[in-house]
Amino acid sequence: MADPADDDRRRSIGARRNPDTQEAILQAGEAILLEEGPAAFSIEAVARRARAGKPTIYRWWPSRGTLLLDIYHRQKPQALHGPTDDLEGEIAGLIEWLSGYWQGSAGQVFRQVIAEAQRDPACAERLQSYATERRAHIGEMIERAMARGEVADTVDPLLGAEMVQSLIWHRLLTDRLALEPGEAQKIAAQLVRGLKP
Structure with a gap:
């Protein structure tokens, strides 16, 4: 039987990234890093916080490290x-x-x-x-x-x-x-x- 919570999850559109879902995942990952630090960062934790499926995250970021790097890019301002x-x-x-x-x-x-x-x-x-x-x-x-x-x-x-x-x-x-x-x-x-x- 399908999990009713799945209805609330953000959905991707195949291999093409859904901008809303992508933004939710990056925001969730950034929040975990800021609030709890890198030790608490995992694909599972990001998926829960973003209300996204783990398969969606793994389709776009094949590992924890690749997602971490994208969040690092997102946080990094331009040189002064x-x-x-x-x-x-x-x-x-x-x-x-x-x-x-x-x-x-x-x-x-x-x-x-x-x-x-x-x-x-x-x-x-x-x-x-x-x-x-x-x-x-x-x-x-x-x-x-x-x-x-x-x-x-x-x-x-x-x-x-x-x-x-x-x-x-x-x-x-x-x-x-x-x-x-x-x-x-x-x-x-x-x-x-x-x-x-």
Whole structure:
């Protein structure tokens, strides 16, 4: 016999996402993370709170980690500043911003995503795609600096970007996000001046 509660559940439309259901799932997941933390986050808990079927969630997010990553994207605001004509300043600003942002609940969530990616191929694939996108963003900073003559034209922008990304991700994973005054500027200077002609 069908469960009457099923009538109240939000329904998907096949493989195509229903925007209302998707929004309900993401809101439910975000609320669980904010109220109870990553340890309480599960597909079952999200399904109950969103009044959505687990099969619907698994159709769109094949694992806990992939759903966590989408909620992390949803929470993450844009960086605080746009392009400037100072690569050191841009990198220092990025390091300061991420260090501060990751000291809150967002850092816990992103650490969970990285942990899930170690055992979940779907999460690993999506995390790699996200990391590639973020590297490209930092690489564009370096490309602009190259165009200004601020760094040597022999520099590989994506390799330089990976150096920046690796440093801040390492600090996240080793719980070393708190910065001393002027530390972000010192890090940026050491990274950038090694690239200068």
